[in-house]
Amino acid sequence: MAAASRSGGVVQEVAKLSVEQLQAVKEQIDAELSVLQDSVGSIRTAANRFEMAASALNNLSLQKEGQQMLVPLTASLYVPGVLENVDNVLVDVGTGYFIEKSLxxxxxxxDRKINFLKANHDKLVEVASEKRSAAEQVSLVLQAKMRSSAAPSEQ
Structure with missing residues (x-):
């Protein structure tokens, strides 16, 4: 009920703005929405990377010491290597720092990083949805004002 009354209040406040002000508000909301969508994409990419890392750790736990394997140097360059330790891994904690941890x-x-990123992803999607609704409301009010200002000039 509070959201409905707040939404109605926002529409009333937006209706008091001039056409130029409405266009500025619409542009601002669209810019914020674009930033939010970029952030959602970045978080989704980071979560996918951690999911791939978790999958690689699961595969590593199935391997045996002394087994030959290909080690990725870049996304497309691999070199032969021998697995020496399946009990410990190096974890990238950011900005070039690595910590040795048990498997x-x-x-x-x-898993903690994936859960954290997914929670942030869900929050950003919700905020983006609210921004999209606000943009639609401003757009409707703007269209109505433009029609009403065009109607007297036609007569």
Whole structure:
């Protein structure tokens, strides 16, 4: 009930603005929406990377020491290597820092990061939805004002 009355109040406030002010508000909301959508995409990409890392850790736990494997240097360059330790992994904690953790701790780290990113993703999607609704309301009021200002000039 509070949201409905707040929404109605916003529409009344927006209706008091001039056409130029409405256009400025619409542009601002559209810019904010664009930033939010970029952030949602970035968070989704980061979550996918952590999910891939968690999957790699699960695969690593199935491997044996001394096994030959290809080690990725870049996305498209691999070199041959030998697996020496399946009990510990290096975890990238950002800005070029790595921490050695046990395999279960590494999995837990990835899972916590995935949960954190998904929670932020959900919040951003909700905020983006609210911004989209606000943009639609402003657009409707703007169209109505433009029609009403055009109607007297036609007569």
């Amino acid at each position: 279960p701790e590494g999995k837990d780290y990835c």
